[in-house]
Amino acid sequence: MNTPLKALIIEDSESDALLLLAYLRHGGYEPQFRRVDNAADLADALNQQTWDIVFSDHNMPGFSSTAALAMVRAVNVDIPFLIVSGSIGEEVAVAAMRAGAQDYLTKGHLARLVAAVDRELKDAEDRQGRRAAERCLLVREEELRIAKEIQQQLFPAISPAYAGYDMAGASCSAEATGGDYFDFIAGPHGEIFVVVGDVTGHGLGPALLMTDVRAYLRALVLSNRSLEDIMVQARHLLVEDLGSDRFITLLFAQLSPQTGALDHINAGHPTGYVIAHEGHVREELVATAPALGIDAENERLVSARVLLQKGDLVFLLTDGILESTSPTGEEFGVSRALELVKGARHLPSAQIIQLLFDEVRRFSGADTLQDDITAVVIKCQNENHCIPA
Secondary structure, eight states: OOEEEEEEEEOSOHHHHHHHHHHHHHTTEEEEEEEEOSHHHHHHHHHHOOOSEEEEOSEETTEEHHHHHHHHHHHOSSSOEEEEESOOOHHHHHHHHHHTOOEEEETTOOTTHHHHHHHHHHHHHHHHHHHHHHHHHHHHHHHHHHHHHHHHHHSOSSOOOOTTEEEEEEEEOSSSSOSEEEEEEEOTTSOEEEEEEEESSOSHHHHHHHHHHHHHHHHHHHTTOOHHHHHHHHHHHHHHHHTTTOOEEEEEEEEETTTTEEEEEEESOOOEEEEOTTSSEEEEEOOOBOOBTTSOTTSOOOOEEEEOBTTOEEEEEOHHHHTOBOTTSOBOHHHHHHHHHHHTTTSOHHHHHHHHHHHHHHHHTOSSOSSOEEEEEEEEOOTTTSBOO
């Protein structure tokens, strides 16, 4: 069975049009065609339906292939346009090619007509595929741009101000959006809830999941529940959101500024650290439960408590920092991260985080991050609000 072909023929000679159609049928095509020879009929033909290919004579009474090409390209930039005419001169043919015609054949030599049609239909399909891919890419980039703006708005715009404390957090995504999350949530009784989390993977999917985490935790904090109950309820709500292929590591802490008590639950998240004024690690906030999404819902979540002392620095981070690798394959690691923070502990919290991020980028030697990186630093500065050392 011959291949259907919707052919628009711009030709004032009916016999020449029939000859062209005969070549197409002999070459394996079954043309559905319309013949026109003036601008008005061409405009109507282009308006009535789409065409697979256009054949055009060059010189017609009151019309030409040049004018026809302009009209066709105004409607469809990809449709193959072949000039089939007598001799039109090399300069005219070159000008037609530059204007967007695909090929030029003389009426007396149509032996290569079918091969030209085969080639141009394939090229047109490739062009349309590329344009469709480009459109999808532009749509995807716009979606990611919007998602990035939304996600950035979800992070705290400014660090919370509590007398006797210097707090800061920051997050940088490996892609336009990421699966890392940090937050400072004001509690109903003057306490501050601190969150650092990481959804497996990075990109739009994990970023959307983190918006769920943020919404659940903020709502539950305001419900005046205990730290353990907030985490239990958040875990329950997240089970369906996560599905079977993702999980969330989460370090969730409650700081009472007046006493310096830092209650915390670490669900599968990298260890947090309390660094003393002298520079040694005084406490480790180790994982006490599996990550959310891979543990049983009925498993008990138990908090632990650290009493902050004046000069203490709390350092929380995600594994994107620890697992960043150098060009030789060496990991950034815990020791390197701790040494940097210890050495910069006299600086404001925000500057410590910036130095850490800069060093991670320098260490990896890459223009883009390998994974999302996030850190939170809390410095206890006032002995009226911290346990004296």
